[in-house]
Amino acid sequence: MKFYLTTPIYYVNAAPHLGHTYTTIAADTIKRLKTMQGYGAVLTTGTDEHGQKIERAAAAAGKSPREFTDIIAEEFRSQWETLGLSVDHFQRTTSPNHVKAVQDLFLRCKRNGYIYKGSYTGEYCVSCELYVNDAKPGDPCPDCGRPTETVTEENYYFKLSAFQDRLLDLYLKQPDFVQPETRRNEVLAFVRQGLQDLSISRTTIKWGIPVPEDEKHVFYVWFDALTTYMSAVEGGNLWPADLHLIGKEILRFHAIYWPAFLWAAGLEIPKKIFAHGWLLIEDEKMSKSRGNMIRATPIQKALGADTLRYFLLREVVFGQDGSFSYDALVGRYNADLANGLGNLASRTLSMIHQYRSGEIPNAKDLGDDQIAHTARGVAEMALQCYDRLEFSKALEAIWSLIGAVDKYIVAQAPWNLAKTPEGAGALDMTLYTAAEALRIVTALLYPVIPAAAGRIWRQLGCSLPIEQVRTADLHWGHLPAGQKLNAVEAVFPRADLKASVASMREYEAGELARQQALLGKQAPPATAPAAKDGSPQITIDDFVKVDLRVGQVKSAAAVKGANKLLHLQVDIGEPQPRSIVAGIAEAYQPDALVGRKVVIVANLAPRKLRGLESQGMIVAASLDNGSPVLASFLEEVPVGARLK
Numbered sequence: 001m002k003f004y005l006t007t008p009i010y011y012v013n014a015a016p017h018l019g020h021t022y023t024t025i026a027a028d029t030i031k032r033l034k035t036m037q038g039y040g041a042v043l044t045t046g047t048d049e050h051g052q053k054i055e056r057a058a059a060a061a062g063k064s065p066r067e068f069t070d071i072i073a074e075e076f077r078s079q080w081e082t083l084g085l086s087v088d089h090f091q092r093t094t095s096p097n098h099v100k101a102v103q104d105l106f107l108r109c110k111r112n113g114y115i116y117k118g119s120y121t122g123e124y125c126v127s128c129e130l131y132v133n134d135a136k137p138g139d140p141c142p143d144c145g146r147p148t149e150t151v152t153e154e155n156y157y158f159k160l161s162a163f164q165d166r167l168l169d170l171y172l173k174q175p176d177f178v179q180p181e182t183r184r185n186e187v188l189a190f191v192r193q194g195l196q197d198l199s200i201s202r203t204t205i206k207w208g209i210p211v212p213e214d215e216k217h218v219f220y221v222w223f224d225a226l227t228t229y230m231s232a233v234e235g236g237n238l239w240p241a242d243l244h245l246i247g248k249e250i251l252r253f254h255a256i257y258w259p260a261f262l263w264a265a266g267l268e269i270p271k272k273i274f275a276h277g278w279l280l281i282e283d284e285k286m287s288k289s290r291g292n293m294i295r296a297t298p299i300q301k302a303l304g305a306d307t308l309r310y311f312l313l314r315e316v317v318f319g320q321d322g323s324f325s326y327d328a329l330v331g332r333y334n335a336d337l338a339n340g341l342g343n344l345a346s347r348t349l350s351m352i353h354q355y356r357s358g359e360i361p362n363a364k365d366l367g368d369d370q371i372a373h374t375a376r377g378v379a380e381m382a383l384q385c386y387d388r389l390e391f392s393k394a395l396e397a398i399w400s401l402i403g404a405v406d407k408y409i410v411a412q413a414p415w416n417l418a419k420t421p422e423g424a425g426a427l428d429m430t431l432y433t434a435a436e437a438l439r440i441v442t443a444l445l446y447p448v449i450p451a452a453a454g455r456i457w458r459q460l461g462c463s464l465p466i467e468q469v470r471t472a473d474l475h476w477g478h479l480p481a482g483q484k485l486n487a488v489e490a491v492f493p494r495a496d497l498k499a500s501v502a503s504m505r506e507y508e509a510g511e512l513a514r515q516q517a518l519l520g521k522q523a524p525p526a527t528a529p530a531a532k533d534g535s536p537q538i539t540i541d542d543f544v545k546v547d548l549r550v551g552q553v554k555s556a557a558a559v560k561g562a563n564k565l566l567h568l569q570v571d572i573g574e575p576q577p578r579s580i581v582a583g584i585a586e587a588y589q590p591d592a593l594v595g596r597k598v599v600i601v602a603n604l605a606p607r608k609l610r611g612l613e614s615q616g617m618i619v620a621a622s623l624d625n626g627s628p629v630l631a632s633f634l635e636e637v638p639v640g641a642r643l644k
């Protein structure tokens with residue numbers, strides 16, 4: 001039986017960060033779990049390399065798209081390898097077989113009458129590669145908030161509207177097609193509003209897959225990227241996919257467009273889409289655009305890849321958003337891995353070495369009934385939770401068994417039993433029970449912490465490699481008496497909070513410098529640690545580069561068609577006032593601003609917004625609801641004064 005699963009095909013506009021790693025680790029865990037259940041599990045990931053976003057990132061790095069994508073795609077590939085993730089297919093959208101697969105999909109849809117040519121003028125978000133329906137010029141993108149850009153193009157259209165009823169039918173008849181339930185409801189509501197046809201080609205971009213027989217068009221990146229799930233496993237009898245694992249922000253593309261494309265081409269659709277939540281850093285999504293990225297390698301170097309895997313799957317409820325911080329990571333490491341699992345393993349194995357010469361004793365009735373009963377219940381519960389991708393609950397259940405065995409050991413006090421010959425039977429019983437529970441715990445944890453589980457497994461003397469363990473082997477009593485243990489070694493030594501966090505920050509600075517050097521950017525000083533998670537510390541030399549000045553608003557006016565923008569003229573003591581376009585219209589009336597003293601970033605590179613040049617930026621606090629509050633002074637300050 002096969003089980004084919006995928007991660008998203010990640011954009012190569014930036015190197016991998018913990019957000020990408022989160023999905024890929026979850027996918028690797030599911031793959032191991034399915035293997036344990038006897039499936040031939042296959043995992044595809046890859047890189048999404050075409051489109052304007054990538055073209056621009058390459059230009060900003062002074063590289064050709066090809067050079068740039070080669071570098072970043074390799075960063076992704078090697079990141080998964082370094083973390084020990086079991087990827088079967090790493091597919092790049094620039095690979096020739098993929099190019100052909102996209103063109104074939106298009107031709108199939110066209111032959112079946114679902115493609116036509118039309119012209120479009122509208123707002124487009126370059127960052128999300130998304131047309132924003134009903135938006136006015138410059139309106140913010142509903143997904144990322146950046147201003148949209150007006151584009152006019154003659155495009156190939158896909159008849160998405162033809163699939164509305166069939167999609168609704170799918171969500172209703174196959175309620176687990178989109179998981180979790182809340183996401184399914186979102187998709188249902190969206191499709192019920194009505195679907196418009198979708199433009200699937202671009203003429204304004206060069207960096208893309210050409211449309212067959214009309215090569216001035218290239219494919220819309222999502223038509224291109226989604227096809228990777230098939231092109232990666234061409235000819236392998238793996239289609240349809242059993243599971244597409246994605247982040248919640250790309251649900252619409254997967255749950256609406258993708259089945260429609262496949263139906264139009266006469267192909268089978270995937271069986272399930274699961275959209276998880278976001279990893280947050282101080283309540284904000286971790287992302288390149290917010291510059292609050294944390295990378296996996298520094299964590300791996302300091303505490304091991306399994307610690308990261310465990311933390312992500314235990315701390316964050318899969319499907320919901322969850323916060324990441326170094327402090328919480330080290331806290332969990334010490335509490336759960338060092339004190340919980342690590343301690344159970346080392347005390348159980350050490351006692352068997354000490355009292356029974358390293359051989360699993362023969363226990364009457366295969367150990368303690370109560371613990372055996374608990375272990376059966378926990379194994380069943382953990383496997384059910386895993387199946388529903390409730391990793392956190394599964395791990396909680398497994399830790400309840402660790403806790404129960406710890407208590408049992410303390411209650412039996414094997415160190416006292418060992419003192420008298422009469423205690424021998426009870427000592428055998430205690431040691432067997434603890435070792436068998438440890439074996440079951442270890443096997444259940446293998447999908448989440450494969451390397452550490454493998455090490456405990458070997459110390460237990462189990463001959464079958466842990467990768468080959470199947471759920472049937474989880475039965476209580478499988479551990480044979482007489483099995484010889486191997487030497488005991490600490491799997492999770494306790495970590496000092498301060499020292500671990502400091503070393504992760506130091507590695508993080510080094511990793512950032514390495515990645516920047518790869519792209520030919522100047523690396524920041526390697527010694528600069530992050531001030532707090534994700535925000536790099538700067539020196540005074542960095543700070544003085546920002547020219548902050550006191551300005552006075554001379555005039556303010558609404559910008560036509562842009563609800564959020566005001567156009568200001570601000571005197572900063574120069575011969576001419578500065579023209580500044582600011583996103584403060586929802587918080588300030590233009591008239592109320594005239595005469596007001598404000599703080600301006602005076603040396604920001606000018607840029608055009610709605611055709612108006614903005615020669616600087618106005619400084620404001622940003623409230624939780626996104627509303628701006630202008631920085632101001634309690635004392636009188638002269639126009640043009642510098643802030644230092």
Ligand code: MSP
Nearest residue numbers: 008009010011019020023048225226247278279286
């Ligand atoms: N290229 C598209 C996907 C095409 S799939 C056919 C894309 N790429 S991406 O690089 O932006 O990756 C998005 C995915 O990375 C998310 O859907 C999620 O799986 C993962 N994550 C990126 N940042 C994340 C967080 N901060 N938190 C959790 N997952 C995140 O979209």
